[in-house]
Every structure is written in structure tokens, then in C-alpha cells.
Amino acid sequence: MRDTSKSLYVRATQVIPGGVNSPARAFGAVGGNPLFFDRGEGSRITDADGNSYIDYVCSWGPLILGHSNPRIVEALKRVIESGTSFGAPTRVEIELADLVCEMVPSIEMVRMVSSGTEATMSAVRLARGHTGRTKVMKFEGCWHGHADSFLIQAGSSALTTGAPDSPGVTDGTASDTVTAPFNDLETVEKVVQENKDELAAIIVEPIAGNMGVIPPSPGFLQGLRQMTSDLGIVLIFDEVISGFRVAPGGAQELYGVTPDMTTLGKIIGGGLPVGAFGGKKEIMSDISPLGKKVSQAGTLSGNPLAMTAGVEMLRALREPGVYDQLEASAAKLAAGWEANIASTGLGYTINRVGSMMTMFCTQEEVTNFEAACGADQDAFSRYFWGMLEGGVYVAPSVFEAAFVSTVHSGADIEQTIEAHGKALAKV
Numbered sequence: 001m002r003d004t005s006k007s008l009y010v011r012a013t014q015v016i017p018g019g020v021n022s023p024a025r026a027f028g029a030v031g032g033n034p035l036f037f038d039r040g041e042g043s044r045i046t047d048a049d050g051n052s053y054i055d056y057v058c059s060w061g062p063l064i065l066g067h068s069n070p071r072i073v074e075a076l077k078r079v080i081e082s083g084t085s086f087g088a089p090t091r092v093e094i095e096l097a098d099l100v101c102e103m104v105p106s107i108e109m110v111r112m113v114s115s116g117t118e119a120t121m122s123a124v125r126l127a128r129g130h131t132g133r134t135k136v137m138k139f140e141g142c143w144h145g146h147a148d149s150f151l152i153q154a155g156s157s158a159l160t161t162g163a164p165d166s167p168g169v170t171d172g173t174a175s176d177t178v179t180a181p182f183n184d185l186e187t188v189e190k191v192v193q194e195n196k197d198e199l200a201a202i203i204v205e206p207i208a209g210n211m212g213v214i215p216p217s218p219g220f221l222q223g224l225r226q227m228t229s230d231l232g233i234v235l236i237f238d239e240v241i242s243g244f245r246v247a248p249g250g251a252q253e254l255y256g257v258t259p260d261m262t263t264l265g266k267i268i269g270g271g272l273p274v275g276a277f278g279g280k281k282e283i284m285s286d287i288s289p290l291g292k293k294v295s296q297a298g299t300l301s302g303n304p305l306a307m308t309a310g311v312e313m314l315r316a317l318r319e320p321g322v323y324d325q326l327e328a329s330a331a332k333l334a335a336g337w338e339a340n341i342a343s344t345g346l347g348y349t350i351n352r353v354g355s356m357m358t359m360f361c362t363q364e365e366v367t368n369f370e371a372a373c374g375a376d377q378d379a380f381s382r383y384f385w386g387m388l389e390g391g392v393y394v395a396p397s398v399f400e401a402a403f404v405s406t407v408h409s410g411a412d413i414e415q416t417i418e419a420h421g422k423a424l425a426k427v
């Protein structure tokens with residue numbers, strides 16, 4: 001009997017907790033069982049039941065060139081027979097590091113790892129080792145992966161599963177993390193002053209993508225930059241989502257604010273496991289085996305397959321016109337969604353920065369975590385299933401982004417707008 005998502009899910013739950021290898025996929029916010037997918041090609045993915053969807057999850061951001069990008073696939077075919085991992089340096093790691101440093105000038109040196117979590121965890125440890133200070137500030141609703149220090153009022157799957165302050169994180173660890181509302185400089189100032197001699201770093205998603213998309217308010221990033229410069233606090237931009245997404249140089253290029261360190265992931269691996277942290281040479285020179293020897297390591301760090309995919313990805317993104325195309329497609333999609341919202345009178349809010357966007361089922365402006373949590377999640381769940389019926393796969397949680405790729409065609413956008421209108425009618 002042919003496998004279905006349902007039968008695969010039943011089998012998966014026997015051996016994999018919740019049947020998923022990441023809770024973001026568990027459909028916790030929308031009910032029902034997760035879809036299992038067999039293949040992706042361009043803008044479309046096909047599930048185990050043979051249903052095809054236009055995909056806006058894009059593996060949570062990496063697939064800015066779509067699924068099975070021919071250029072990346074061909075490059076991987078060329079290298080895979082030369083070996084998959086050596087646990088020793090390879091020339092392709094230098095190629096990707098050169099590209100990252102060229103496209104993100106604030107990164108003078110970069111260390112490759114195998115996930116965004118590793119990148120952010122390592123960046124904070126380095127900031128602590130470099131400054132000799134203990135505390136880190138993060139923002140309510142931001143998600144920086146699942147390292148203990150970040151699981152305090154965290155976003156993304158921590159929100160979806162209702163555990164923004166995760167069990168298993170000790171009080172000792174939690175006491176070294178302070179939080180403030182995103183886009184609230186006044187509160188940041190207050191909390192910074194209360195902790196200024198202990199704060200090693202402020203880590204921020206310069207464009208929040210894990211409580212839904214929330215752009216920085218005018219002056220917010222500039223204010224963080226000023227405060228951290230004045231007090232010798234390391235400013236870390238977590239650009240795991242926004243890096244190479246909203247501009248070749250990420251959010252720091254878009255908003256003209258230069259952090260001390262940047263964390264990357266997703267897009268730089270072209271769909272393979274990757275992360276990276278980098279920044280000022282003065283700071284990076286304290287990571288082991290250099291300087292203060294802040295410990296950090298990884299068996300598959302700089303893996304030649306992930307590096308090869310990343311090199312092809314970034315070379316493609318450097319080509320003229322890519323970001324103009326992404327902006328045109330995303331703007332057309334957003335305009336169609338706005339028109340649908342207007343015709344239903346629902347008054348829902350759309351936040352968009354370039355090719356990342358979220359529709360919140362609320363009439364309020366969404367500028368922070370509290371406002372995002374005020375959106376109608378039941379309405380979102382009905383919307384999600386309505387979009388699926390229309391052949392469109394958006395993230396199974398409002399606390400995520402919809403991503404437009406270079407291969408979402410005009411016809412895809414039109415079909416998505418039509419499905420969106422029908423889904424709203426059922427909300």
C-alpha cells in the first residue's frame with residue numbers, strides 16, 4: 001500500500017519524538033499532522049500523497065534560488081565523488097569565507113559551523129570570552145536557535161509549542177540572559193544601564209523573522225549601535241534569516257548599521273547544513289586556537305559539500321538583478337494579498353521586508369512580540385489549511401515568514417493570490 005503523510009507520520013512517531021526532527025514542522029499551531037515531502041523542484045514541493053504545492057517555507061529560508069537549483073546540484077555532483085568530509089581544511093572553505101567577507105564587509109574573519117544555533121551560540125561565547133563579561137541581551141520573540149542562553153522568551157517553535165522559556169534551562173543560565181521588547185529603545189536603555197558592567201553582548205535579529213516578520217522601527221538599530229559602542233558591548237546581528245535574503249550584504253547593508261559580529265546560516269549553505277559567525281578581526285582573534293582560545297569546534301564545520309553549495313549560492317546572488325527580481329515578485333504578492341484583505345474587510349496586517357513577509361490575523365500594527373501574540377491564531381490556522389487547499393504551502397505557524405524565491409513565477413504569484421483570497425473567505 002502506498003505511503004501517505006499520515007502513514008509515514010504514524011511510523012515516524014514510533015521512533016522520532018513527535019514524528020519530527022524539529023518542532024517547527026509539527027503543525028502544533030495549525031492542528032493535524034505534518035506533511036511528509038518527497039521532492040522539491042523550483043518553486044514547488046510534492047508530498048507523500050502526491051500533492052504538489054507552491055512552497056513559501058523554502059526550508060525556512062535557505063532556498064532563495066528554489067528547490068534543486070540546477071547550478072547547485074551540478075556543483076555537488078562534481079565534488080561528491082571526491083569525498084564528503086575530511087575533518088581537515090579544504091580549499092573550498094576559503095572560497096566561501098572570501099565570498100562572505102566580500103559581500104558582508106563588516107565580517108573581516110569568519111568561522112564556519114553546521115547550523116545557525118552553533119553560529120549564535122559560538123558568537124555569544126566569543127563575545128563573553130573577549131570582553132570578560134557574563135550577560136547577554138536578547139529580544140522578546142526573537143529566536144537564535146536552541147542554545148540554552150537563547151531559550152528565554154524565545155520565538156519560532158518555542159512560541160508555537162508554548163514553551164518560550166524552555167524546561168531544562170537552569171536558573172543560572174537564565175540569569176545571564178536579559179531581555180527587552182523589540183523596537184523599544186527606551187526599555188533597552190534602562191535594562192542596559194542596569195547591567196552595563198556585565199553585558200558582553202546584545203544579539204538581535206535586525207529584521208525579526210521568528211515572531212512573524214517585524215522590521216526594525218526607524219532608529220532602533222542605530223540606537224543599539226550607539227549604546228553598544230559607548231559601553232564596549234559586542235553588537236551581534238543574527239542574520240541567519242536576513243543574511244543574503246534582503247540584500248547581498250543583509251540587513252546591515254539595507255539599514256546601514258554595522259555590527260561587531262554577524263551570525264549566518266540557511267542561505268550560505270544552499271540547502272545543506274551550515275552556519276557561520278564572523279566579524280571584527282580583533283574579536284575573531286580570540287577564538288580557539290588563537291588569542292584567548294575561546295573554545296569552539298565541529299566535526300563537519302566547513303564540510304566541502306555544504307561549502308560547495310554555499311559558494312554556488314553566493315556567486316548566483318552576486319549576479320546583477322537578483323534582488324530587483326525578488327523585490328518585484330514579493331511586492332506583487334503582497335499587493336495581491338493586501339487587495340484580498342481589503343475586499344474581505346478583515347483589516348489584517350502584512351509586514352514585509354524584501355522577499356520575507358508575514359500576514360498577521362490582526363488589525364493592529366505589529367511592531368513587537370506582544371502585538372504578534374495578539375493575532376488571532378485560530379483564524380491563522382483556518383487560513384493555513386485554506387491555502388493548502390489552494391495548492392500553496394506557507395509556514396504552519398504565524399510566528400514565521402513566507403519567503404519568495406527567484407523561481408516563483410508570475411503564474412505562481414497569481415495562483416497564490418487567488419488561493420489567498422479563497423482562504424481568507426473561509427477564515
Ligand code: KE4
Pocket residue numbers: 022023024025060114115116117118120143144145146156157205209210238239240241265266275400
Ligand atoms: P538553525 O540551528 O535552525 O540552523 O538556526 C537557528 C536560527 C538562528 N537564528 C535565526 C534568526 C533563525 O531563524 C534560526 C532558525 N530558524 C528557524 C525558523 N524560523 C528554523 C526552523 C526550525 O527550527 O526547524
